[in-house]
Amino acid sequence: EAQVTQNPRYLITVTGKKLTVTCSQNMNHEYMSWYRQDPGLGLRQIYYSMNVEVTDKGDVPEGYKVSRKEKRNFPLILESPSPNQTSLYFCASSLNRAGASSNEQFFGPGTRLTVL
Amino acid sequence: GNSVTQMEGPVTLSEEAFLTINCTYTATGYPSLFWYVQYPGEGLQLLLKATKADDKGSNKGFEATYRKETTSFHLEKGSVQVSDSAVYFCALSSGGSNYKLTFGKGTLLTVNP
Numbered sequence: 001e002a003q004v005t006q007n008p009r010y011l012i013t014v015t016g017k018k019l020t021v022t023c024s025q026n027m028n029h030e031y032m033s034w035y036r037q038d039p040g041l042g043l044r045q046i047y048y049s050m051n052v053e054v055t056d057k058g059d060v061p062e063g064y065k066v067s068r069k070e071k072r073n074f075p076l077i078l079e080s081p082s083p084n085q086t087s088l089y090f091c092a093s094s095l096n097r098a099g100a101s102s103n104e105q106f107f108g109p110g111t112r113l114t115v116l
Numbered sequence: 117g118n119s120v121t122q123m124e125g126p127v128t129l130s131e132e133a134f135l136t137i138n139c140t141y142t143a144t145g146y147p148s149l150f151w152y153v154q155y156p157g158e159g160l161q162l163l164l165k166a167t168k169a170d171d172k173g174s175n176k177g178f179e180a181t182y183r184k185e186t187t188s189f190h191l192e193k194g195s196v197q198v199s200d201s202a203v204y205f206c207a208l209s210s211g212g213s214n215y216k217l218t219f220g221k222g223t224l225l226t227v228n229p
Contacts (some may be wrong), residue, residue: 004159031215042120042205042219043160058216090159094215105217107152107159 002027004108006091012114013081021076021111023091031094032074033058033105034066036087043090049074081115088112118143122206122220129196129227137191137223139180139206147208149173149182149189150217154203163191163204196227 004025013019025032033048035058045058049068063085065077074093078085091108123138141147148167152160164173169184178193189206206220 033216035217040221042221043217044219045216048216092160092217103215104162104165105215107161109159 002106004091004093004106006089006108006111008111009109010112012116014116015082016080019078019081019113021078021089021091021113023074023076023108024072025074025091025093025106026072027093027095027106028071029093029095029106030071031103031105032068033092033094034064034074034076035090035092036060037090037110038087046076046089081113083115086113086115118147118208118210118218120206120208120218120220122204122223124221124223125203126224126226129225131198131227131229132195133227135191135193135196135200135225137204137206137225139189139191139220141187141189141206141208143187143208143210143218145210147210149180150207150209151178151180151189151191152205152207152219154205154222156202160205196225198227198229201225201227 007022030051034046035043037043044060047066049055089111092105094103094105119142150165151163153163154160164175166173166182172181180191203222205222207217
């Protein structure tokens, strides 16, 4: 089954304790992206990757890191989480080809993170 | 920059009622427009899309028409069901070097039997 998976689905942690949220897709998509969803703000892009070893900042990258060593995986790293990073996080992937702005982005099920 | 404005919720309807969720956008160039749906506890799923002016996207009884003159992409359904209860997001992508989706804030729809 074609899908985007994220782990963990739920995480409660404390300020300053490094954590990683994994994202994996099995559709051979080049493009991957991370969003955070907050009440009243909708979804905002954190980082994106057009292909392996190519990553760039989205709208709200502060406090986050990513890596893209393999095509299928795009982990989100919080080196020193803070309470304002409490949010619902979604990973998404899409094909990357000419005219691809119309491509469907496939979303993972979300990771609900609470930073105390 | 790009932006999407959609009607504030929540919207509560009775089964078989007519649904409209308004969406307007601001974008450079010729964006692609999307409606995504988020069911409780799940990720977002593409509901429908339109890639150029006057295109109509449709799926599961939902429709939306890309209106360039009014920069709108309103979602409609003639007869809603309880199973349509979800959060609906209007979004656009203007391509370029980042296929980022710019989302509206979402509209919570509750359909009562």
